[in-house]
Amino acid sequence: MSQSPSTSTADSGPFGVTAPAGFRAAGVPAGLKSTGARDVAVVVNDGPKKAAAAVFTSNRVAAAPVHWSRQVVSDGRADVVVLNSGGANACTGPEGFGNTHRTAEHVADALGVSAADTIVCSTGLIGVQLPMDKLIPGVDAAVAALGAGGENDGGAAAAAAIMTTDSVSKQSGFAGTGYSIGAMAKGAGMLAPGLATMLVVITTDADVEPAALDAALREATRVSFDRTDSDGCMSTNDTVVLMASGASGTAPEPAEFSAGLTAVCTDLAKQLITDAEGAGHDIAIRTFNAASEADAELVGRAVARSNLFKTAIFGQDPNWGRILSAVGTTSAAFEPDRLNVTINGVTVCRGGGVGDDRDLVDLTGRDVSVEIDLDAGAAEATIWTNDLTHEYVHENSAYSS
């Protein structure tokens, strides 16, 4: 890795989906959001290569654009991604699928490409039809803004257009040897495994074949987005798209490319957790000395999904009993009387019983580290989650999403 990935606050290095050569993007307001903010985006791969890979939600109730885009990317090629906020187009039946199809046809015609190479992503409320009378003119406006140099032109505008309850837009990037990777993401709720609720578009000017792109993307998402579990709720619309233009002329060393891609995905995953609805603490649950990586992931996820643990962290209470009671619900290999738990550096539970003084734990900061020692092997995994707060309850009881 030649440098660490940039984050949305960094001002150096490649950054956003238009940083790699061969890509244009735009984001415009089309009236889908009642606020008048940007809500339609396009990201175009101008090539010369049009390699692509994508992963989607494993939710069996998948949105129309997920069904459409799975088919599009199945041949390893995508020329453009069109995205909208302000409506998920999920549980909308044949009419909803028709609207996705029509959107793809429209943007493809405007750009002179094939609808069969056009990925569609939607996010917003489930169970309502998209206002096509606003979306179609929005697509035209986004295409018109591409490269026009105005405020709607470029990766930053596209990143803004896909926000829903996000409080900030999310971008990242990575500078490889002779190529770069850029990315944008949205997501602040319904963040859970088998993809956190989110739309992610990643671009690169590296020259990578579709099969290698797909392998690198699956490995990167496995240890980043798939280990993000904010509220245990899996979306119907999650999509991560990776497009490679080959415009740099560089065919990267596979290990470096994979590491760079993983760094970008991990950076975005952490940005998603930090901006999760109503979160007051960002919690990293590292399970180590596990018999297998799967066991470590299982244990971390069980703790991440415990509302009692999450409310305790909100209350700055190092309540390790709630951690052990969650660990005890799993099938992971461990002996209850050999478990150790360390919270922010204090080993509050040792040998399954009382350890160091829990009053020594300082939970006033934003970041919380929970380390669970299973004493059963050498594998480990980290799950990222949030606390459960009044603000989470407020946002999700007041906002129909």
Next chain:
Amino acid sequence: MSQSPSTSTADSGPFGVTAPAGFRAAGVPAGLKSTGARDVAVVVNDGPKKAAAAVFTSNRVAAAPVHWSRQVVSDGRADVVVLNSGGANACTGPEGFGNTHRTAEHVADALGVSAADTIVCSTGLIGVQLPMDKLIPGVDAAVAALGAGGENDGGAAAAAAIMTTDSVSKQSGFAGTGYSIGAMAKGAGMLAPGLATMLVVITTDADVEPAALDAALREATRVSFDRTDSDGCMSTNDTVVLMASGASGTAPEPAEFSAGLTAVCTDLAKQLITDAEGAGHDIAIRTFNAASEADAELVGRAVARSNLFKTAIFGQDPNWGRILSAVGTTSAAFEPDRLNVTINGVTVCRGGGVGDDRDLVDLTGRDVSVEIDLDAGAAEATIWTNDLTHEYVHENSAYSS
């Protein structure tokens, strides 16, 4: 069934653990609770029979009294149950197990029975040792109060002594043909399957052999407590004990006994849900037309564990998209475009898409009915849960339990 089970507010019929012949109970304040409320209880089976069965938490991190009591009941006999609130005695190591043993020995000596026939139950904070200097005198006081006729004598006093964050004590009963069943329960948080967090003692003067008691108890808990999922968090201490004195001289018809026992357990399960920490709505999720009962249970539980669904109900928002997105995470047999969802009588989702007007759904009442039609078979199951409220977050961030 000769009559419906009484509830804690009913004033007729058998009621509480001392209603059946052959049982005495008491509950006293011993200083384990800082409030000075009752916190130690004993329930004694005076026979002539001493048949018993019990089910325990499936949490692998089980409390010391659970390890002890599993052994006690393994021979189908129990003479007494001693219970304390104010401390769970979980994750307390060898010292904690020694304290459970000492408690059993002490109450057994006081009553002239064997410690090997003495069940121990504890509830409260995990990871702290019980104050034995208070608990042992409390046990003496409880034994002294048995049959003494004061305010600490009887089933109501025992039911009060096992409360933690419960706002009301919970009792139930059933009048069979020539015998009766009585019961008490506690539990208001960590309510989840494989037993809701709770202690339950059920007594009967029927003459039933241990094996038949065990079978009837397992069937009754399977469709009642095991289908209660308030907050998805499984306790380390859950225990349901059933003791039969045979004092009525009646050997009941098995089907009637099983139905009566199930009615009592279901009544108590509903009382637990109604009193769950911070709950504003009691939600019954009935999944029907499922390929199997297991599928129906799986789907109901997935919805019951969705924080987004639970916050929506708190906000009186009939957000069926959050129900479908939870259903979609399961492996149950269904086709997404054949799902129907009815909330409080309004079929808001039909054929996986938009159904009747969601504005017709009235969620102002306490009870919420969610009916999920999988259109995949003839089986069904109902899961009982609550909404997720500000009060839940408050209680569980402020109260170390």
